[in-house]
Amino acid sequence: MSNQQQATPEQIRDQKVYRGMGLTDYEYGLIKDNVLHRLPNYTEIGLYSGMWSEHCSYKNSKPVLKKFYTKGKRVVKGPGEGAGIIDIGDGQGVVFKAESHNHPSAVEPFQGATTGVGGILRDIFSMGARPIASLDSLRFGNVKNDADKYFISQIVAGISSYGNCIGVPTVGGDTAFDDAYQNNPLVNVMCVGLMNIDNMEVGAAAGAGNAIIYVGADTGRDGINGASFASAEFDSEHESQRSAVQVGDPFNEKLVMEGCLDVIDNHKDALVGIQDMGAAGLVSSSAEMGSKAGGNGMKLNLDLVPQREKGMSAFELMLSESQERMLLCVKAGKEDEVLKVFADHGVNAVVIGRVTDGSDYVLEHHGKVVANVPVDSLSADAPVYHRESKEPARIDQESPEQFDPEVSVPTETLRKMLSQPTIASKENIFKTYDTQVQTNTVVGPGSDAAVVRILHKNKAIAITTDVNGRYLYLNPRVGGQMAVAEAGRNVVASGAFPLGITDCLNFGNPEKPDQFYELDQAVMGMSEACEKLESPVISGNVSLNNEFDDVAIYPSPMVGMVGLIDDLKKVTTQDLKQANDLVYVLGKTGDDFNGSEIQRMQTGKVSGQLFNFDLDYEVKIQKLVQKAINDGLLNSAHDVSEGGLIVSIAESTFGNQLGVNLVSDLTAKQFFAETQSRFVVSVSEENREQFETLVGGDASLLGRVTNDNHLFVQTADSYFDMAVDEAYQTWKGALPCVLK
Amino acid sequence: MKFAILSFPGSNCEMDLYYAIKDIIKEDAELVSYKKDSLDGFDAVLVPGGFSYGDYLRSGAIARFSPIIKPLQKFAESGKPVLGICNGFQILTEAGLLPGSLQKNVSAKFICEPEKLVVNNNKTMFSNGYDFEQKITLPIAHGDGNYYADVKTLRELEENNQIVFKYWNNPNGSVANIAGIINKKGNVLGMMPHPERAVEDILGSSDGKGIFYSIVKTIKDRGVIYE
Numbered sequence: 004m005s006n007q008q009q010a011t012p013e014q015i016r017d018q019k020v021y022r023g024m025g026l027t028d029y030e031y032g033l034i035k036d037n038v039l040h041r042l043p044n045y046t047e048i049g050l051y052s053g054m055w056s057e058h059c060s061y062k063n064s065k066p067v068l069k070k071f072y073t074k075g076k077r078v079v080k081g082p083g084e085g086a087g088i089i090d091i092g093d094g095q096g097v098v099f100k101a102e103s104h105n106h107p108s109a110v111e112p113f114q115g116a117t118t119g120v121g122g123i124l125r126d127i128f129s130m131g132a133r134p135i136a137s138l139d140s141l142r143f144g145n146v147k148n149d150a151d152k153y154f155i156s157q158i159v160a161g162i163s164s165y166g167n168c169i170g171v172p173t174v175g176g177d178t179a180f181d182d183a184y185q186n187n188p189l190v191n192v193m194c195v196g197l198m199n200i201d202n203m204e205v206g207a208a209a210g211a212g213n214a215i216i217y218v219g220a221d222t223g224r225d226g227i228n229g230a231s232f233a234s235a236e237f238d239s240e241h242e243s244q245r246s247a248v249q250v251g252d253p254f255n256e257k258l259v260m261e262g263c264l265d266v267i268d269n270h271k272d273a274l275v276g277i278q279d280m281g282a283a284g285l286v287s288s289s290a291e292m293g294s295k296a297g298g299n300g301m302k303l304n305l306d307l308v309p310q311r312e313k314g315m316s317a318f319e320l321m322l323s324e325s326q327e328r329m330l331l332c333v334k335a336g337k338e339d340e341v342l343k344v345f346a347d348h349g350v351n352a353v354v355i356g357r358v359t360d361g362s363d364y365v366l367e368h369h370g371k372v373v374a375n376v377p378v379d380s381l382s383a384d385a386p387v388y389h390r391e392s393k394e395p396a397r398i399d400q401e402s403p404e405q406f407d408p409e410v411s412v413p414t415e416t417l418r419k420m421l422s423q424p425t426i427a428s429k430e431n432i433f434k435t436y437d438t439q440v441q442t443n444t445v446v447g448p449g450s451d452a453a454v455v456r457i458l459h460k461n462k463a464i465a466i467t468t469d470v471n472g473r474y475l476y477l478n479p480r481v482g483g484q485m486a487v488a489e490a491g492r493n494v495v496a497s498g499a500f501p502l503g504i505t506d507c508l509n510f511g512n513p514e515k516p517d518q519f520y521e522l523d524q525a526v527m528g529m530s531e532a533c534e535k536l537e538s539p540v541i542s543g544n545v546s547l548n549n550e551f552d553d554v555a556i557y558p559s560p561m562v563g564m565v566g567l568i569d570d571l572k573k574v575t576t577q578d579l580k581q582a583n584d585l586v587y588v589l590g591k592t593g594d595d596f597n598g599s600e601i602q603r604m605q606t607g608k609v610s611g612q613l614f615n616f617d618l619d620y621e622v623k624i625q626k627l628v629q630k631a632i633n634d635g636l637l638n639s640a641h642d643v644s645e646g647g648l649i650v651s652i653a654e655s656t657f658g659n660q661l662g663v664n665l666v667s668d669l670t671a672k673q674f675f676a677e678t679q680s681r682f683v684v685s686v687s688e689e690n691r692e693q694f695e696t697l698v699g700g701d702a703s704l705l706g707r708v709t710n711d712n713h714l715f716v717q718t719a720d721s722y723f724d725m726a727v728d729e730a731y732q733t734w735k736g737a738l739p740c741v742l743k
Numbered sequence: 744m745k746f747a748i749l750s751f752p753g754s755n756c757e758m759d760l761y762y763a764i765k766d767i768i769k770e771d772a773e774l775v776s777y778k779k780d781s782l783d784g785f786d787a788v789l790v791p792g793g794f795s796y797g798d799y800l801r802s803g804a805i806a807r808f809s810p811i812i813k814p815l816q817k818f819a820e821s822g823k824p825v826l827g828i829c830n831g832f833q834i835l836t837e838a839g840l841l842p843g844s845l846q847k848n849v850s851a852k853f854i855c856e857p858e859k860l861v862v863n864n865n866k867t868m869f870s871n872g873y874d875f876e877q878k879i880t881l882p883i884a885h886g887d888g889n890y891y892a893d894v895k896t897l898r899e900l901e902e903n904n905q906i907v908f909k910y911w912n913n914p915n916g917s918v919a920n921i922a923g924i925i926n927k928k929g930n931v932l933g934m935m936p937h938p939e940r941a942v943e944d945i946l947g948s949s950d951g952k953g954i955f956y957s958i959v960k961t962i963k964d965r966g967v968i969y970e
Binding site: 160163164167168169170252253254255257258348349434435436437438439440441442443444445456458459571 | 752753755756758759762763766792793794796797798799852853854855856882884886937939940942943945946
């Protein structure tokens with residue numbers, strides 16, 4: 004599209020050129036008849052195609068997102084800005100958000116993953132926060148051939164190369180495998196920043212005459228109109244979409260970040276607003292800044308935009324998604340002060356325009372006005388669709404009967420379970436991430452939640468990412484509740500109480516009523532759990548049209564939760580600590596197998612109606628664990644999730660290579676059930692009475708930790724018997740073997 | 744005493760070193776920009792880890808052309824302690840202050856994990872706080888940590904007892920399991936593992952403190968006689 008003659012306004016109308024950019028006939032009509040009252044030119048159509056894409060406008064998801072629970076006394080900034088902020092005391096706030104890079108990663112895994120990391124980092128530091136941790140939530144198909152292995156290794160290498168270089172530790176995340184993600188993997192990145200709340204910045208451009216300053220890398224022809232690409236469905240032809248993917252340069256991002264934080268920390272008086280140039284590049288950042296300031300107009304001279312390539316058109320300059328770029332609004336007269344800061348950091352920065360009176364968004368190129376549209380029409384006034392919702396036929400038809408697993412030799416079933424890629428250790432992935440830089444990582448990847456200390460304070464935050472798409476596939480509402488609940492269990496098990504969540508809503512095509520139903524129901528379920536757990540949604544991202552050849556992924560709303568540990572003494576890990584400690588399971592176990600790992604392992608799919616989930620009971624159990632940790636009663640705590648109770652017990656033995664000798668009146672099958680609201684905890688003998696009084700009938704004593712390196716569990720009908728190091732090697736070795 | 748902590752564009756462990764020295768070792772420290780042309784007034788220099796200039800071209804290859812390198816070479820010649828960690832080690836080899844070079848790990852992947860090391864020489868100003876052959880655990884975090892030196896250089900290193908730290912389980916393919924070496928004169932040490940990440944039990948290990956205490960002890964107790 005770069006060098007070809009651009010279509011005239013009449014050709015755009017007659018040949019429906021806008022369709023190729025992702026706009027519908029209806030949307031074109033809106034622009035022509037309701038907004039401009041004239042024929043839009045090629046550049047203007049480009050602006051709208053980017054800004055009215057789902058990625059920028061949330062046009063399909065906005066009505067759904069309004070259902071999120073976003074309140075809370077600690078919330079400083081909720082959804083709407085680059086990222087949300089939560090007060091953690093001492094004048095400090097945590098800033099966090101997650102972002103998906105599914106589509107770019109599918110066509111170019113390495114660069115897709117790097118630019119995902121880069122984008123979310125910019126969202127965080129544009130709020131005035133220094134990024135202190137990132138996490139990755141990855142979903143892949145089952146590994147079948149070398150191409151799959153290559154693909155996964157490239158995504159992991161991309162995350163590793165960017166995150167390591169910029170010096171932000173990758174402290175956790177989650178990885179799961181299912182054929183539902185075979186041709187549409189999920190690459191979701193969450194980043195957490197720490198800030199002084201006084202330094203809070205907003206992405207607004209106000210005050211006529213103030214300067215618009217472009218910061219960072221030159222603009223090239225990469226990722227042109229990537230936002231509308233990312234908002235479209237994939238098909239077998241997607242190889243040709245490679246040019247829509249951007250290329251990352253973490254070194255440049257590091258310089259840009261240090262420059263921006265320097266301006267925010269030390270030149271606050273000069274700065275009006277700051278925003279990342281992410282999806283839809285320059286148009287999105289500038290129009291949103293104008294719109295957020297109450298519909299402020301601006302005039303940009305595109306000849307001043309630093310350019311990497313010759314002969315770029317206005318369309319290309321505005322819609323390029325070249326990475327490592329930021330846009331600042333700086334007070335008139337203070338331009339040189341800010342430009343000097345960036346020069347000192349070795350970062351390119353130029354004034355490219357001014358805020359104007361009125362609300363016209365005007366672009367000049369080669370001395371001519373190439374676009375003139377009302378600023379709000381690009382951003383605040385983008386169309387919103389209330390999509391039709393219809394329960395998918397499969398949900399109605401599913402059998403209420405629970406799957407009955409085959410567990411004739413429990414030890415063998417356990418061995419097989421520990422080697423499932425979703426269950427197995429992800430060490431060979433996270434070993435390639437720098438998990439410790441900034442020296443605050445108290446608990447790194449592989450635990451329920453990562454724990455990152457707040458420097459010079461006796462407190463830490465716990466961070467986790469979770470979602471089990473299989474549960475949502477069987478019941479999007481309850482599965483949505485479970486996703487938040489599991490994230491809650493993870494932060495609670497590490498000694499924290501929940502502060503809030505961010506999310507990446509990964510779903511199919513919202514124009515299909517059954518896909519929209521999944522989105523709508525999942526959000527309602529998540530919101531219900533957020534309210535009960537007092538963990539509001541403060542930011543998020545929507546990734547729709549995750550389909551390949553018309554088949555959608557499992558509905559997968561990734562939940563990223565942050566919790567606060569208000570005393571470092573409360574940091575708790577899943578590892579059993581010493582022989583003779585008592586091992587309990589908190590919560591009740593049922594015959595809950597539909598959607599479970601064992602159902603998939605034994606039948607190759609998940610089916611049936613999802614088992615029941617009681618949110619109030621979940622809250623009760625989580626509060627008990629919080630209380631027990633606050634009272635210093637627990638030596639370890641581990642949430643029970645995929646693979647069931649036996650997997651949690653096995654994982655608890657690995658860290659310190661301690662054994663267990665347990666007896667239970669559950670059947671061996673039930674040890675693989677995925678009933679929610681459960682924890683495995685260990686307690687010293689001296690705390691036994693106090694703990695049992697606290698938990699009453701909600702915990703069952705299973706037995707004791709031993710020194711003999713043996714995992715032994717007597718069940719009602721059989722037994723598990725396995726050497727701990729053998730279980731550990733099976734669990735640890737499975738993924739390297741699959742990915743070799 | 745006062746430590747200088749160099750800072751290049753793309754360095755990312757300089758603040759970790761700063762807090763390790765200030766908060767844990769309780770000595771004075773100051774960040775020194777790569778643009779500076781003097782290291783006067785400092786007793787020791789720390790060259791931090793990270794990705795100076797993005798590790799583009801070759802790790803440390805561009806950083807060595809920075810203005811600060813000349814004063815660093817002069818500082819080293821004066822006999823005062825210089826410690827390069829990770830990317831700092833790479834910069835010191837590129838700047839000709841240490842022999843050999845650091846190649847891509849044999850796995851071709853970045854590796855971040857705690858690594859067991861053996862103190863192979865405890866008679867240096869960086870390791871006198873340890874016992875000979877003491878085993879310590881320090882984290883590594885690098886993609887290019889595979890130390891290489893030709894046979895002649897390696898023989899020299901061994902004969903002069905310049906190999907200060909060795910890996911117990913070689914993680915990256917380094918020749919002779921080398922994790923850290925010192926110059927002939929005994930005042931410039933380069934190592935891939937990160938002692939500054941191992942100065943607090945809550946972060947998993949305190950074994951790295953010995954390196955910083957060794958430097959402090961050398962300077963405070965004995966005093967270094969500068970030629």
